[in-house]
Amino acid sequence: MRGIQWLGLIFFTTVIFLGGCTGGGGGGDGDSSQLLINMNQKITPLATPLSTFETLNPGLSDKPDWLAGYAVSTVVSPDSKTMLVLTSGYNRVFTATPSTPYPWYTPDSNEYVFIYDISTGRPIKKQVVQVPNTFHGIVFDPSGKAFYVAGGVNDNIHIFTMISDGKWGETSSPLSMMHPAGNGLGVSQPAPGGAVSVNTQIAVKPCAAGLAISNDGKTLVAANFYNDSITIFRGGLNHWSAGIERDLRPGKSGGTSGTAGGEYPFWVAVKGSETNGTAKAFVSSIRDREVVVVDLNGAPSVTARIAVKGKPNKMTLNKDQSLLYLVEDQTDTVDVINTATNTIVETIQVIAPPSAMPDSLAKFRGANSNSATLSPDEKQLYVTNGNLNCVAVVTLGGANGGSQVTGLIPTGWYPNSVSFSSDGNWVYVVNGKSATGANPSFRYSNGPPSYPNGFLTNQYNPQRTRAGLQSFPRPTSAQIATLTAQVASNNRFSYTDSGNDMATMAAVRDKVKHVIFIIKENRTYDQVLGDLEVGNGDPDLAQFGRRYTPNQHNLARQFVTLDNFYATAEVSNDGWCWTTAGRAPDVVEHTVSVTYAGRGLGLDTEGANRSVNIAQDLATRKAFNPLTPDDQDLLPGQNNSAAPDGPPPTYEADKGYLWDAALRKGLTIRNYGFFVDTTRYNIPQSDPNFVPLDPNPFSKSLTVAFPTSPSLTTLTDRYFRGFDNAYPDYYRFKEWEREFDLYEANDGLPTLSLVRFMHDHTGNYNTAIEGVNTPELQQADNDYAVGLLVEKISKSPKYKDNTLIFVIEDDAQDGGDHMDSHRTIAFVAGAYVKQGQVVSSQYNSVNFLRTIEEVLGLLPMNLNDALARPMADIFTTTPNPWSFTAVPAQILNGTTLPPFLDKSANKLARLDIPKSTRDAKYWAKVTKGMNFATEDQFDFAAYNRILWKGLMGDKPYPIERSGKNLRGNRKELLARYDRSLKGAIKQTSLK
Template identity: 30%
Template sequence: MTGRLRRLLPPALVIVLAGLGLWLVVSPAGVTRPTILEPPGRNQQASITGTEATLVNGRRVTPAGTVLRTQSYNWGLAISPDQSRAALLRADSIEVVDLLPPHDIRRYPPRGTKVPALGTGTYMGIAFAPDGKSIFYGNANEGQILRLDLASGEIVATIDIDDGGIEDSFVGDFVLTRDGRTLVAVDQFNFRLVTVDVASGQVRQSVRVGRHPFAVALSPDERTAWVSNVGMFEYPLIPGVTPDNRATAGITFPAYGVPSAEAEQGTVAEGQSIPGLGPLNHPDAMSVFKVDLASGQVTQKIHTGYLVGADRDDIRTVGGASPGALAVARDRVYVSNATNDTITVLDAGTGKRLADIALNVPGLETLRGVLPFSVVLSPDQSRLYVACAGLNAVAVIDVHTRAIEGYVPAGWFAALVAVSVDGQRLYVSSAKGLGSGRNAGPGFDDPGRGLHPGDIMQGTLQIVETPRGTTLSDGTRQVIDNTYAAREVPPLLARTLPYANSRFEGPIKHIVFVVKENRTYDQVFGQRRDARGNPSGATLGLGVRVASKDGRRVLPRVDVTPNHHALADRFAISDNFYCDADQSNTGHRWVVGVYPNEWVEVNARSRIEARPFGPAPGRRNVNGSSAVVNPEDYNEAGALWEHLARHGVPFFNFGFGAEMPQSIEAQMHKETGIRMTVSFPLPKPLFDRSSRKYPTFNMAIPDQYRMDMFEEELRTRWESGVESFPSLVTIVLPNDHMTSEHPEDGYPFRESYVADNDLALGRLVERLSHSRWWDDMLIIVTEDDPQGGTDSVDAHRSLLMLISPWVKRGYVSPVLASFGSLMRLQFTLLGLPPLNQFDGAATLIDDVFSDSPDITPYDARPSDLRLFDPQLAFKPFARRFNWRGLATSRAMDDPDDMRRDLDDD
């Protein structure tokens, strides 16, 4: 922490960070009391007021300057040559914003129409032509750069970068030279840099660069291109797998974990020889390339930030630096390392690494989460402005002293920053703006953007006078206040929870963490009278009407989730819990403690087609909506798994992280749920501690089958005494995702899948509550995202259930909580330090616990056989549903499928 930032902390307090997120606050009188850092919105709901908001993670956003509401998830920002307009690029649209009052916004195409179309999907690159009358942008998936005439809204030119035998190109970031004659673009999936003649549309040059080139910038003389590469590996096809046999020839589980000798060199798995991925820290991986444009040669390959396996603070780094944005001065190059929260300074001539500037948050210096996304230099090259997506702020850096001068408050996920030609104004685009607000409920006025949480949400564009002096100091103090506040621990809780212990000595020794799919709070619990909900939105509750798609089958009154409600009656739930993500490809990272980096967020919102058998190697690494954390996604400290392993905490996993990209999911794949086409790894700790018989996400497999496999593992591993029951067990229970009706398999309604899921949850709690570990167990149940429904409080509000002898009976927690809160709760109970800033300063859900346990076991409620028949569901698996023995699948969460579901509802 710099002295300037340290002075912004309250002068009356001396704050010392201890191992468990504990702060010892010493007053001037010398009285010490245990205090923890939590977001300022702990006792509020997610809400939007004017141009300020309390976010779903409890942090506040108070964007500085003039704040304009724009479309969400803009990944491209360009300022017109006359400085009068900004262009914002989203996956399916462009907004052109007047920067002078009244700040009109024009959308291409107009909302509600697909004509004129912009193409099949954009990515990041966007640029005004020198005359400001047209815009260049990428029709990314088609390997094209398009030119849009702003007056007519017509596409007036199409440039195809497939050239010289190159196919399956994908246009990522690009730069237009000052004279408007040349485009310099990255082809993200063919791992190359191309230069294109604008007039002829011809590719003049193609240069192989590193893996998954992400951003490109030109030197001031435009003779050199600098390219950042965020890819870690080039993933191979499974030998012998073809488009025709992939459903049977692929392997059922990843062949190796990273890091390991097998992952590097290859191994034999399921009788097949699986190629390795090569070494970590390969020159092409997580690197910056310098390209001489005259010769078309790569002249330097540079690793920035911290290499994988380097020691930093008290951990060995797990994720690569993820070098993203670039700013090139006359003699310096500045690279943002998203994973490390640093800016690497390079000598532009020699490529020598001169310095690393740490983007610290006062009080959280050893934890990552600032997430630098884009960088820009002031016109006089004296200041560097950094959009810090994780901090919801823009950092201001003095490039001469390499010190952080302070922060400018921005919106949620500040992704892009630009500066005016006179250096007097900043333009800041925040991808998530002020959040989504509600998407249903009494008095809700549909704004017509769609009800999906990512669509109803708006971004923000700020016009801010460049800050100096007191303005910058005040803004920095505001950013800190928006991020955390100190809370004194109540005396009773200080005794019963491990705020000051190196190891928790309390009653809870085992945690079972269950993640389900896509439901909002209102859908399941909106009817509950003791909580904040919308009864009319409780479409998956009790006594509801369900009907088949054709309307021929109707149940006028049926209980869809009897076990969820019986468990809520007995144990504790929250009516103020929110998912940090709005769809699964980011949600499945958040639920294992991985905040999505720039690569994940941009790809999650883009329309990208995987072509695993095509010639472009990067097309094999298209994650889509798969529930996996790939090496490109790793945070510096890793995920939940690495955190547990480095501290020696035993765990076991059922289905988390194993739904790999480019896999096939069918009913026949019952042993793990998938057949892998491409060899992706698991994180090594997860690989070593995961069930090989429990199916991951696959809607053709009943949750009842998953429970059977869980019970088999329970008997053979732990009840047998072969192994000790782990401190943490993680389980995916995905069938509340819902899919199309299959009456012949016991699913006559879409809601039948939720009934299957409800019964499975009831079985799980019954089985565990009758076990010998029940007395010291906590079961946490949540959803990965809320995109499958609507909610009257916020589109991100979802389910959180806390099931244990040690929670208050029938309690509804009003405390604002998020995924970071779930990580913090688990780490607190397991005696672990924080993993990153999002759990280190998250709300601790400590209001639900009781010091008077009730160890009465739970007995599951049966499903209504008219809605879900377990016997029919089991028939294809040659099994029978043993109730008395208890003491055409679609890919996961295609957001367009979710949008159609919301429209149908």
């Protein structure tokens, strides 16, 4: 039963993964299930008979209990006795005595290769080796005497060989691809303590991804993920020559310039050998949905491009190399490619067997299929479905096709790779993620020199995400049937909307004609509403409580308090996918933890790819941003590597967002700040291309918003500034208000308004205008903007009773929460929202999105929102009278924002103006070197520590509380909290 006990511990305690678990279970052992509370799914990795599940402990001498995160690839040695497991995740290990400035990492803050003996079936860990950076690529040399690991942002390939003591070691220098930079544009990441700058040629770093080697071991090929090329090394082990690069883009490889192709190459398979002149590489291009075929003999050349419908991911060759099995995200398919003719001979849908899923659901996509492995007898193909936490068992049909999914095997959270033992009797699956549970125990710290520091535990969301290795005997046909049913139950495939829910939503839909959708940034429930009089909040964790967020507190009091609401995402990078589309593509899942660990890559989820505005043609790109290089082959076209596809029946490529669904229905839309190119906000203000921080850009016809979504190009308010911590949300509200007044006068309010109020992210303390330059002030500014918008609607006779306002955080990565690190705040306001109630139904970002869809009469976009319950509990079918008055936090009186300049007209001016706990000079100093140019383009774990220490002083951080129901006895809790505030946090100035 140890495995069952462990599964409970990782959810209900603040200690994650106390050790590896070993346990057995019959299919569907309910006691071994674990709820993924932010996904509304279960995982049952011990459901397969005789299965084991172990965490990946690298055995660090100074942190023996530390566990690695995000396992991505497995590979088996030629003699089938050894299996390698590669991580490519956050994996930053913090020191207990941080230096200044950050980062505060130990030398063990690397990626890992776990080496297992699988000769007897069950894996036995023999060794762990460290690699500075990785991105999925790993391959064995055919001799079995070496293996190669792609070095990710280090742009190299590490070579590990068997050394004299029977262990593996790196005895030679890595092979280098010699790239000065990747192909892109944007604000560069500064060195610690350095200044942010823009370089139009060196804006993104390179990244070595997939690796493949010829059967004779003489040709090694690496995919250059951010250089749109491959590098070929020749000679073999101990004799590798310098690499030869082959650009995969048509305009750089003999084709038509300005044509998309070959970009974001991720995985490689090599057929044949150069020895007999038959070597060719197959390279998956995620962005351009094609497999590029490269002749490797002599001077490498692109000889074919195989167009596919999905986003091509990992792939595998059969033994005689006649067939290539290519897994595709978005379509959730495997294409079988004839390697002689370069043609697709079969397409296999791999979500589930027909018996496991209703026909009405089977048409949707969203499984995030991401890898495939042939069984040794080549009769079956095992495909990992990351988002469904399962392996699809595909029975292959042979030369005449007819392959089909015949069963599903439950896994841990987000499987990424499968391997088999030599006889095919054992299966090994690596999972990238784990449930994080409550996170009140991190103790943020650090500041300027001589500032007292606390112990740095590893409790940040990406830090808490741990990898796992699942092993089990290959299930029999009878067992597969039971396991398939378990996967269907885990993912709620049989879910249907209740009659009551549908009746409620139909009534609301009949009366509500307008939705205003506001997205904010990063806060947890306890961090903001922990001090609310009702609900399950922990006031000890309220960093931005009622003193700074009176309007959000009033929204919760007046309408519904959602105290069991969870952000589906981990961080902003996937948060904008989940919050606007109800899914995160597999490439996003793969890049999140790498990016947030500072291991290269970028934030591609808001329309720009590598900071290039791919929504526009080259001329418009340059008009929007004159810093754009004059290169027609720099990500040409509008293909978006990180965008989800649309729903059935057309499955429009890259059109899977809420606004795309609204446009398909013919609804009117206006965009305020979603998917905006912010590059020009973050260059030196002396640069003529800098976009000024103008409070009223409309008055000067100053364009400040440059849309990055093709769908939103003509629907975006060009005077509404996008993500920029230096700019107050108050001015964003005023621009929205300017247009709203016009709509009200002309009866033209769009059906769907997208509004971004982002200042609760905080940052840019040295450049912030109007004195809104501390975390408390920026949070209060954000709160006031939200309150003003709600007040504006409440005072509109035309729109107050037919408009709903939805407010959500894109993620909950910043701050502690005593229930779960994903728990966040969400608000809904309007005449058809219940009043004065606590609604503790378990909801998440996808439920929120599904609710908006129901109000607007939109069909689901993918599997996730199709299976999400609308939030019917919060609504009433008869309208309530309502009004709302925005209340500025008193601290805003110290700013120079317009409402606070005329003190004679401001009643609050008669009160003492509260001051920020620390001044802007302090915050600028302790965050020096952090890049606030876009969401989280720095180590947010370090920032979280700085925030707690700066805001809460020496107040001890609770370390014992976890998962408690604090809805009762609120008066006593709040009284104790109020007492603790008095004198606990004093104004501190830097010396």
